[in-house]
Amino acid sequence: MKANCWYGKHDMRVEEVPDPEILNPHDAIVKITSTAICGSDLHMYDGFIPAMEKGDIVGHEFMGEVVEVGSEVKKVKVGDRIVVPFPISCGQCFFCQKGMFSLCENSNPNAAEAELLWGHSPAGLYGYSHLLGGYAGGQAEYARVPFADVDHVKIPDDLSDEQVLFLSDIFPTGYMAAENCDIEPGDTVAVWGCGPVGQFAIQSARLLGADSVIAIDQIPERLRLAKEKGGAETINYNEVDSVVETLREMTGGRGPDRCIDAVGMEANGHAHAGQFTYDRLKQALMLETDRPIALRECMLSCRNGGTISVPGVYGGFLDKLPFGAVMNRAITIKTGQTHVQRYLQPLLERVQKKEIDPSFVITHRMKLEEAPRAYEIFKNKLDECIKVVLKP
């Protein structure tokens, strides 16, 4: 089969690789009909994710038709059309049973490695380095899905791929980010980053009852989408002196009640040339692994007693965070890789009830063979790109 494989920084190649096989009794094999590139894939593309090996198949947002099932699979059968969540979860351990699927204790065969870096290991993920299991990913024609009974949602015929593909990752991610804010009536929610996750966070904040949403980015078409589809007020950080000050003015001096960092470790903030230069230099000297420019702004602008929600992906170590601001002002920070399985059914229902059409973020539709070019377009935001869907 054809699959998109990582070969190094800015080096993705679509190659002919062996078809996946049933390896464990709870596995299923899915013939992929649609798959996407995630913003977090770009950290791998840019060489910021360690423990990658040349030839790793990448991709963790995929869906398709079940073509084979293992001997112990009871809840899906050949022919079912499913969306697959990006965390691999057993459903039996302490964390899965508490609904914290992205923290499954049984799905990362390389747990020892993750423990070294992070203290304990989270769940295995598709196509996201050997720290998280080294599982083959879903930017391919077929994929092996472990624990298929737990890790699927069945899709009825009357919904198109584009309407449901994002249940695999970015829609639940934006939703959980908003849910983590504990939004109360009257709240103003500020969202840093208007990429696909930010867009879903904005809309989810509305669905969860926010009074107003302020969206922060530098890319005009993304700010426009946030305004048109999300009803958000916008801040282009290249056009203001200080995001923190602008938010202060917009909220009558108090600051936004809830802040969502949907940017993560490769923050730009060109207008804040000082911070970007500082963090980029520290990254080059290996004194810091991530650039927390957006997170610092969250910490300074959030209102007293407010909540910062972090869906943005970080990998290692941050530097110079104003934690004094966080502690002295009783700010809550909530984070995590999304517990997708928890949200599959509820969010599918919202799509069926037409409360939201996730396909609104798609700007580019390309073939799997064009994946390397697609990564380039997505990374550099060429051609007003917001989200790319690949068809095998």
Place this chain on the structure above:
Amino acid sequence: MGTALQRFVAKENRERVVTGLGWFSIGLGLAELLMPRTLSRLVGAPRKPLLIRALGVREIAAGVGLLTQPKPAPWLKARVAGDAMDLGLLGAAFFAEDSRPARLAIASTAVAGVTAMDVLAAQDAASGTPPSGRGVVHFEHSIIINRPAEELYRCWRNFEELPRFMNHVIRVQASEGGRSHWVAKGPAGTTLHWDAEIINDHVNELIAWRSLPDGDVDHAGSVRFQPARGGRGTLVRVEMQYRAPAGAAGAKIARFLGQSPEKQVWVDLHRFKQWVETGEIARTEGQSAGRPRSTSRKYDDLVRA
């Protein structure tokens, strides 16, 4: 390394050695910082005052760390890294035009000697094992499993099924009187054989065993099944002690090759948990990949024991 050197760096002398190395670092560092040209002439290396000053700063930092911090281990490791760098620079200096080979040779020998001391002291501080050559290693690991103790005891007591989740065990044959014969993969592609007997067996609570003489392995161990805190399942605690086949040096080499029994037990416990809770063991061996091996030797095979 020579027993004289080992004894010198033994526990009683440890503190003196650490303090000595600390002051040595500071002294050398000050010389490098304040008299770089004189030092390069003495040592026979080309004059590079900026480089030598930088080395001086590094040396002083290591010295201060050794003298002021409660745990010497990381600072000793830093000294070893510094020694490696120094040896490398001295080696490179041989090829420079304005070097004095005779003096460089003497300097390199001196640095090599100091390196030996640093390495011994660092190993000592890190492992906490006295370099007495007794070679007995003792460790314990525990894990919480979401199943009742009876089920876990039954699973473990059935020795012949252990290879399912113990990667390095090839085969176990149980025989009468609590005895069993074991075949397992050893370091560097060898196969180990030994007989074991159960020395303690409390149903649903404890199994303790030890290997019998004349086997390839000399070890004893126990597994306990207790209620986990907060009523969250069963705590499985494995304790083991073993005499490494080649003494302390053998144990260190095995650890370096990524095949230490301690690591194997950790991985086996996690696989036991997966087996009992989910009915399968997480794997990627045999999956698709854009290279001949489905897994990564460096990131997967080494870490999965």
